[in-house]
Amino acid sequence: MGELFDYNILLIGFMGAGKSTVADYMKKAYSMDVVEMDQIIAERQGLSISEIFEKYGEEFFRDLETALLVEMQSRKNVVISCGGGVPMRERNVKEMKKNGRVVLLTAKPETILERVKDDHNRPLLEGKKNVEYIAELMEKRREKYQAAADLIVETDGRTAEEICGEIIRKLQGNKEEMEK
Numbered sequence: 001m002g003e004l005f006d007y008n009i010l011l012i013g014f015m016g017a018g019k020s021t022v023a024d025y026m027k028k029a030y031s032m033d034v035v036e037m038d039q040i041i042a043e044r045q046g047l048s049i050s051e052i053f054e055k056y057g058e059e060f061f062r063d064l065e066t067a068l069l070v071e072m073q074s075r076k077n078v079v080i081s082c083g084g085g086v087p088m089r090e091r092n093v094k095e096m097k098k099n100g101r102v103v104l105l106t107a108k109p110e111t112i113l114e115r116v117k118d119d120h121n122r123p124l125l126e127g128k129k130n131v132e133y134i135a136e137l138m139e140k141r142r143e144k145y146q147a148a149a150d151l152i153v154e155t156d157g158r159t160a161e162e163i164c165g166e167i168i169r170k171l172q173g174n175k176e177e178m179e180k
């Protein structure tokens with residue numbers, strides 16, 4: 001199979017919105033390469049995300065995210081699963097748009113809580129895993145998430161297959177529209 005896209009697909013959204021799950025499915029079903037930003041950053045530092053935050057602070061981690069987005073501009077047909085905080089920096093949004101389409105995955109706070117409750121590698125949620133806190137942080141981020149997105153896809157109660165189908169269809173539909 002040839003390459004589906006001549007650009008990258010950047011998945012953004014809140015922690016637990018399903019970015020990694022959707023990226024895994026894209027890899028399996030469409031043979032796309034996947035870059036899991038948190039995982040690459042952790043591997044390169046030889047530390048977990050929580051350890052990077054503890055040892056060097058959040059700003060340092062955010063700088064690594066920006067550098068990785070720039071690095072990915074030389075690639076195409078890669079699904080990039082971005083950390084939940086990536087779109088909060090204006091510079092990151094510019095870097096994402098240079099070689100990619102940005103897809104925002106959304107979910108209700110209740111759904112997010114269900115998905116993240118047993119995970120302990122999300123320092124921003126540790127000790128605050130409740131619907132109120134998640135809803136509040138989500139609300140603070142909403143505007144920037146929406147402004148960064150080329151496409152918004154809801155994930156509540158849907159399978160990875162359904163979500164990926166919608167993403168591919170809509171991105172390819174846009175291409176056909178543009179070629180008309």
Ligand code: S3P
Nearest residue numbers: 014015016038083084085122123
């Ligand atoms: C963060 C999200 C995390 C990770 C870090 C900070 C955020 O990624 O990058 O803990 O600021 O929302 P996931 O969205 O993959 O959980």
